[in-house]
Amino acid sequence: MDVTVIATESLSKRFPRVTALDRLSVDVGPGVTGLVGANGAGKSTLIKILLGLSPATEGRAEVLGLDVATKGADIRERVGYMPEHDCLPPDVSATEFVVHMARMSGLPPTAARERTADTLRHVGLYEERYRPIGGYSTGMKQRVKLAQALVHDPQLVFLDEPTNGLDPVGRDEMLGLIRRIHTDFGISVLVTSHLLGELERTCDHVVVVDGGKLLRSSSTTDFTQTTTTLAIEVTDTDEHPDGTRAVRDALHARGVTVQDGSGLPGAGHVLLLTASGEETYDLVRDVIADLGLGLVRMEQRRHHISEVFKDSDAERKEAVGHGN
Amino acid sequence: MATEQPVATAAGDQTRIHNIGYRNYDGPRLGRAYARRSLYSQSLRGAYGLGRSAKSKILPMLLFVVMCLPAAIMVAVAVATKANDLPLDYTRYAIVLQAVISLYVASQAPQSVSRDLRFKTVPLYFSRPIETADYVRAKYASLASALFILTAAPLLVLYVGALLAELDFADQTKGFAQGLVSVALLSLLFAGLGLVVASVTPRRGFGIAAVIAVLTITYGAVSTLQAIADVQGSTGAVAWIGLFSPITLIDGVQSAFLGATSAFPGGVGPSNTEGAVYVLVTLGLIAGAYGLLMRRYKKVGL
Numbered sequence: 200m201d202v203t204v205i206a207t208e209s210l211s212k213r214f215p216r217v218t219a220l221d222r223l224s225v226d227v228g229p230g231v232t233g234l235v236g237a238n239g240a241g242k243s244t245l246i247k248i249l250l251g252l253s254p255a256t257e258g259r260a261e262v263l264g265l266d267v268a269t270k271g272a273d274i275r276e277r278v279g280y281m282p283e284h285d286c287l288p289p290d291v292s293a294t295e296f297v298v299h300m301a302r303m304s305g306l307p308p309t310a311a312r313e314r315t316a317d318t319l320r321h322v323g324l325y326e327e328r329y330r331p332i333g334g335y336s337t338g339m340k341q342r343v344k345l346a347q348a349l350v351h352d353p354q355l356v357f358l359d360e361p362t363n364g365l366d367p368v369g370r371d372e373m374l375g376l377i378r379r380i381h382t383d384f385g386i387s388v389l390v391t392s393h394l395l396g397e398l399e400r401t402c403d404h405v406v407v408v409d410g411g412k413l414l415r416s417s418s419t420t421d422f423t424q425t426t427t428t429l430a431i432e433v434t435d436t437d438e439h440p441d442g443t444r445a446v447r448d449a450l451h452a453r454g455v456t457v458q459d460g461s462g463l464p465g466a467g468h469v470l471l472l473t474a475s476g477e478e479t480y481d482l483v484r485d486v487i488a489d490l491g492l493g494l495v496r497m498e499q500r501r502h503h504i505s506e507v508f509k510d511s512d513a514e515r516k517e518a519v520g521h522g523n
Numbered sequence: 524m525a526t527e528q529p530v531a532t533a534a535g536d537q538t539r540i541h542n543i544g545y546r547n548y549d550g551p552r553l554g555r556a557y558a559r560r561s562l563y564s565q566s567l568r569g570a571y572g573l574g575r576s577a578k579s580k581i582l583p584m585l586l587f588v589v590m591c592l593p594a595a596i597m598v599a600v601a602v603a604t605k606a607n608d609l610p611l612d613y614t615r616y617a618i619v620l621q622a623v624i625s626l627y628v629a630s631q632a633p634q635s636v637s638r639d640l641r642f643k644t645v646p647l648y649f650s651r652p653i654e655t656a657d658y659v660r661a662k663y664a665s666l667a668s669a670l671f672i673l674t675a676a677p678l679l680v681l682y683v684g685a686l687l688a689e690l691d692f693a694d695q696t697k698g699f700a701q702g703l704v705s706v707a708l709l710s711l712l713f714a715g716l717g718l719v720v721a722s723v724t725p726r727r728g729f730g731i732a733a734v735i736a737v738l739t740i741t742y743g744a745v746s747t748l749q750a751i752a753d754v755q756g757s758t759g760a761v762a763w764i765g766l767f768s769p770i771t772l773i774d775g776v777q778s779a780f781l782g783a784t785s786a787f788p789g790g791v792g793p794s795n796t797e798g799a800v801y802v803l804v805t806l807g808l809i810a811g812a813y814g815l816l817m818r819r820y821k822k823v824g825l
Contacts, residue, residue: 252649252650272554272555272652272654275651276651276652278650279650280646280647280650282643284643285642285643286642286643286646286647287642287644288639288644289642290575290579291575299561299565300647300651302557302561302565303558303561303562303648304552304558304652305551305553305558305651305652306548306550306552306553307551307553307557310548310550310551314548317545317546321545331576347647351552352547352548383545384545385545385547
C-alpha cells in the first residue's frame with residue numbers, strides 16, 4: 200500500500216457515557232474499502248471525525264494527507280458523503296437538488312449544472328430526474344443520495360450503509376455502482392455495512408470494528424481464503440444409507456475435519472468444512488462422486504459478522520473445524 | 524428504469540452521441556464564501572417561492588401584493604386630491620401592516636429552516652466546506668433580506684408616488700430614509716425571532732403556529748397592558764411595557780430616534796433615555812437570536 204487515503208493513529212472518541220472509538224489505528228489505501236461493524240460499533244462516529252466535524256478525544260487522523268483537526272474544510276471539499284438516513288427534500292426535483300448541492304461544494308453555476316446531468320446519468324437516473332423526489336422509489340432515492348456525494352468529483356467518498364432498505368436486485372445494482380465508482384470514476388470509496396458478505400463482493404479491503412476497536416483489517420482475498428466455509432448436503436443411497444456420515448468419514452480419511460452443521464437449517468444433513476482453496480472444492484466433488492452420492496448443495500456460507508467478532512482464529516477453528 | 528439515450532440523427536447517420544464515460548472535474552472550486560452566497564441566494568429566492576413549486580409561490584407573493592396595495596392606493600389618493608402630505612408616515616406603514624409581516628415571517632421562517640431539519644438535509648450542508656456560522660449567517664441574512672424587500676417595497680411605492688405628487692422633496696426623502704432604517708431594524712429583529720423559533724421544531728405546522736404566537740400574542744398582551752396603564756394614568760409604565768413585544772419595540776425605537784409618531788396609547792413614545800434602552804434591547808435580541816441559532820446548529824451537526 201503505497202498511498203494512504205485514510206490514516207488513523209490511536210484515535211479515540213469518548214462521550215460521557217460511552218466510548219465510541221477506542222485507540223483505533225488503521226491505514227486505508229486507495230480502492231474500495233469496507234468498514235464493517237454491528238450497529239453502534241463506531242462507524243458513524245469515525246466518519247464524523249474523518250470529515251473534521253467532531254474532534255477526537257485523543258489520537259490523530261489524516262484524510263488524503265490532511266489532518267482532520269485542522270484541515271476539515273479542505274477535506275470536505277475533496278470528499279463526498281452519503282448519509283445512512285433519508286436526507287432529501289420531497290418537493291424539489293433531483294436535478295434542482297443536486298445542482299444546489301454541487302454549488303454548496305463550490306462548483307460555479309454552469310459547472311454545477313453540467314456535473315449534475317453527468318452524475319445523475321452515471322448513477323442511473325434519466326427522465327425522472329425532473330420530477331419531485333417525493334415520488335421516487337427507495338432505490339431511486341439512494342441514487343440521488345449517491346449523486347449528491349459524487350457531483351463535485353471528490354477523491355474519496357464515504358458511503359454510510361448505501362444498501363439499506365433496498366431489495367436484492369437494488370442491492371446488487373448499488374453494489375455494482377459502488378464498484379464502478381472506483382474502477383470507472385477513479386474515486387476511492389469507504390463504505391460501511393453490517394453485512395460482511397455484501398462487502399466481500401465489492402471491496403478490495405475490509406476493516407472490521409467492534410466496540411470502537413479494530414478487530415481486523417485485511418484485503419478481501421485474505422478474508423475469503425481464511426474464512427470461507429463450505430456447507431455440503433448429499434443424498435443417501437442404498438449403498439450408503441447415511442450419506443452424510445459416509446462423506447464425513449471419507450473426508451476424514453483424506454485428512455479434512457468436517458463438522459456437523461448443527462444449528463443450521465437441515466441440521467444433521469449438513470456438513471461444514473473450511474475451504475483452503477480451489478483444491479477443497481475438487482476434493483469434495485471427487486469424494487462424493489467416488490461414493491456415488493448425489494450432491495444436493497455445496498455453497499459458501501455467508502459468514503456472519505459475529506464470527507469475525509470471535510476475534511482469535513483459534514476460536515474459529517474450534518467452531519468450524521479446520522484442516523489438520 | 525433506464526430509458527434509451529436519445530441519439531441525434533440530424534446531420535445524417537455519421538452523427539452519434541457516444542457515451543464518453545466518466546469525466547473528471549478539474550475546474551475551479553470556489554470554496555466557503557461562494558457556497559455561503561449560493562445558500563443565501565437560494566434561500567432568498569425560496570422565501571418568495573422562486574425555484575420551488577407553484578403552490579409555494581402563492582402565499583409569499585400574495586402577502587407581497589397585500590403589503591404594497593395600500594401604498595399604491597394612498598399614492599393614488601394623494602395624487603388625485605393634490606394632498607400636501609401622504610396619509611400615512613413612512614415609519615408608521617410597517618406598524619399598521621404588522622399582521623401581514625407577522626404572517627409572512629410565520630410562513631417563511633419555518634420553510635427556510637424547518638425543512639432542512641425535517642428532511643435531515645442539514646448533514647449534507649455540513650459535510651461540505653461550509654461551517655455552522657456560514658449556514659446560520661446565510662439563512663439569517665436571506666430571511667432578513669426577504670423581509671426587507673417585503674417592508675421596503677411599499678415605502679418605495681409611497682416615495683415614488685410622493686415625488687410624482689410633487690410633495691416636498693427634502694421632507695419626503697428624510698421620511699423615506701427614516702422609514703428604511705426602521706424596516707431594516709424590523710427585518711433583522713423579526714427574521715431572528717422567527718428563525719430561532721422555527722429552528723427548534725422540524726415540524727412546519729408547529730413552527731408557523733409558534734412564530735405567530737410569539738409575534739402576535741406578545742403584541743396583544745403588551746398593547747392591552749399599555750392600554751390599562753394608560754387608563755390608570757401611569758404613563759411612565761406604558762413605555763416600559765412596550766419593551767416586551769417585537770413590534771412595540773420597533774415602534775419605540777423609531778418614535779424616540781426616527782421622528783415617528785408613536786402608536787402607543789396616549790400617543791407618547793419613549794423618551795430619549797427610554798429610547799436608548801429600546802435600541803439596546805432590540806440589538807440585544809438580534810445578537811441573541813444569532814447566538815441561539817449558532818448554538819442550535821452546533822448541536823444539529825451531522
